[in-house]
Amino acid sequence: MAIDYDSAVGPIPNNSGNFPTVVSNNVTAPGAGDGTPFVKAMIDDAWGRFQDLLNRAGLTPSGSSEAAGSSQHYEALRRCFGAPGEVVLWHGQADPATLGLRLLLLEGQGVLRANYPDLDAAVYIGDGNNGDTGYPYYYHADDATGLVRNTAGIYLILADSRGKTIRGWDPTDVDDPQGSTRKFPDRQSNAVIFHDHAILSNSTGL
Structure with missing residues (x-):
């Protein structure tokens, strides 16, 4: 109190x-x-x-005075109330950015890395994977649409979560057969699809 x-x-x-x-x-x-x-x-x-x-x-x-870029109090708030790269469910009708919130809708868009350095450091797939189209998101590009991949690009390409659901990681393949080899945001093949069964029966007595 x-x-x-x-x-x-x-x-x-x-x-x-x-x-x-x-x-x-x-x-x-x-x-x-x-x-x-x-x-x-x-x-x-x-x-x-x-x-x-x-x-x-x-x-x-730390024993040092608080300063811009090295504030322990800010770091404590970050640890307690959400870290860069954390995904939250947003049920608001407005884009959270228009409300002054440091939340980004995941729509596959590119954002300037200079504006979100902590996010970039947290989710970037790494220089070794940046040119691999098998990693469709969280790479660096020269343009906001993500067409020109470049490790030194000024844009970070975000994931596109529209129409998708959150799935927990399954590294031991208990529930997801490809869990140990899957990378974000791989698409899982249909688990429930249409198929037929043939039923053999003796018609006598039917």
């Missing part, structure tokens, strides 16, 4: 309302002493919040 700073340090003059809508106040003049006090309760509250987040993400404070 976060601290109600009004209760912890006493009423804050000219605040905007009760917690959590209170705001801090600057001093009216240097040395006036009428600003919001920065007290142990505030430090403990903030530290406890961040430490719990790092603990849940399995991280230990």
